[in-house]
Amino acid sequence: MKKIVILSLVFGLAMVGAFAADSQIWGEMRIPNILSYGQEQSLKLGALFTMLQNHYFGKIFLAILVLVPLVFFVHYKVIGPKVFSHEGKKVYAFDMFNRVVHQIAAISFIVIVPTGFVIVFGDFFGGGTFVRLCKNLHGIFTIPFAIVVIPMFVMWVKDMFLHWDDIKWLMIVGGYLSKVKNPVPAGKFNAGQKTWYWLATLGGVLMIVTGAMMYFLDFKIEMLNNITGLSQIDLLRVSAILHNVVGFAVVALFFVHIYMSIFAIKGAIHSILTGYKEEEEVKILHSSWYRKLKEQGKV
Numbered sequence: 677m678k679k680i681v682i683l684s685l686v687f688g689l690a691m692v693g694a695f696a697a698d699s700q701i702w703g704e705m706r707i708p709n710i711l712s713y714g715q716e717q718s719l720k721l722g723a724l725f726t727m728l729q730n731h732y733f734g735k736i737f738l739a740i741l742v743l744v745p746l747v748f749f750v751h752y753k754v755i756g757p758k759v760f761s762h763e764g765k766k767v768y769a770f771d772m773f774n775r776v777v778h779q780i781a782a783i784s785f786i787v788i789v790p791t792g793f794v795i796v797f798g799d800f801f802g803g804g805t806f807v808r809l810c811k812n813l814h815g816i817f818t819i820p821f822a823i824v825v826i827p828m829f830v831m832w833v834k835d836m837f838l839h840w841d842d843i844k845w846l847m848i849v850g851g852y853l854s855k856v857k858n859p860v861p862a863g864k865f866n867a868g869q870k871t872w873y874w875l876a877t878l879g880g881v882l883m884i885v886t887g888a889m890m891y892f893l894d895f896k897i898e899m900l901n902n903i904t905g906l907s908q909i910d911l912l913r914v915s916a917i918l919h920n921v922v923g924f925a926v927v928a929l930f931f932v933h934i935y936m937s938i939f940a941i942k943g944a945i946h947s948i949l950t951g952y953k954e955e956e957e958v959k960i961l962h963s964s965w966y967r968k969l970k971e972q973g974k975v
């Protein structure tokens with residue numbers, strides 16, 4: 677397993693290297709490409725894209741920015757956080773490699789998400805240097821995420837497939853609508869965490885690819901045009917639409933992830949810093965995993 681993870685890390689680095697080299701090529705083709713942009717529109721997405729861009733994308737991002745934290749605020753006030761003893765025994769959950777990979781992804785997102793909002797609301801921020809700086813930071817901080825996204829996928833994938841527990845977990849919304857600390861059916865990761873995992877990794881790759889296409893605006897990859905059958909301009913429009921739509925889900929669940937790890941489960945954040953989870957937290961929130969650990973004599 678370790679070997680696969682390390683190989684995937686090397687693959688990630690190679691991909692980023694290839695990207696950097698390609699950006700040079702794209703840069704050199706910039707001028708002729710703009711001239712030959714060719715307005716043939718394979719999908720005739722122009723009107724749809726303009727309509728979404730002018731009337732929906734900004735509003736949906738604004739709704740996510742306001743409503744998701746509002747729901748959490750109400751949840752925190754009405755139900756309150758889950759508090760587990762930090763004095764008892766601990767369970768080792770995340771090794772050093774898991775932690776470093778995750779921390780790099782976390783740092784990347786802390787920059788990528790706010791700068792993404794500045795780009796969406798570029799008009800509000802008056803355009804200019806600040807927005808351009810954010811656009812560059814948005815691109816630069818994608819690089820560390822691109823390096824770790826495949827290792828993150830590989831290192832956790834075996835724990836992320838659907839299980840009966842997930843259905844039961846969904847039916848009780850993970851126990852988050854109750855103040856009572858009853859054991860919740862879940863393995864090492866619950867249904868909510870699995871959803872975030874799939875979105876952050878597969879959705880993350882899609883965000884990287886579509887983002888790169890827009891960042892290097894004038895790219896010209898005949899092969900991509902041939903494979904997709906799309907003209908240059910429509911490939912860009914598809915990228916922009918996907919980047920926004922997948923972005924809605926990634927940003928919303930990223931907010932959920934932050935709320936869960938920092939506010940809703942008090943002290944949960946320690947696990948990703950030290951590797952250890954509180955035994956009581958595992959016993960209640962990951963009861964199936966706890967049972968397994970008990971059978972193995974690990975708790």
Ligand code: HEM
Nearest residue numbers: 781782785865869870872873876934937944945946947948
């Ligand atoms: C400031 C940012 C972040 C914080 C504070 C944070 C915190 C945490 C914590 C505490 C856990 C362990 C949860 C548990 O098992 O109880 C975790 C797990 C995880 N994190 Fe993060 N994280 C952050 C950013 C990210 C980013 C940017 C990604 C991916 C793009 C990510 C992906 C994951 C995944 C896939 C897991 C395992 C499944 C899960 O617990 O949801 N995290 N994170």
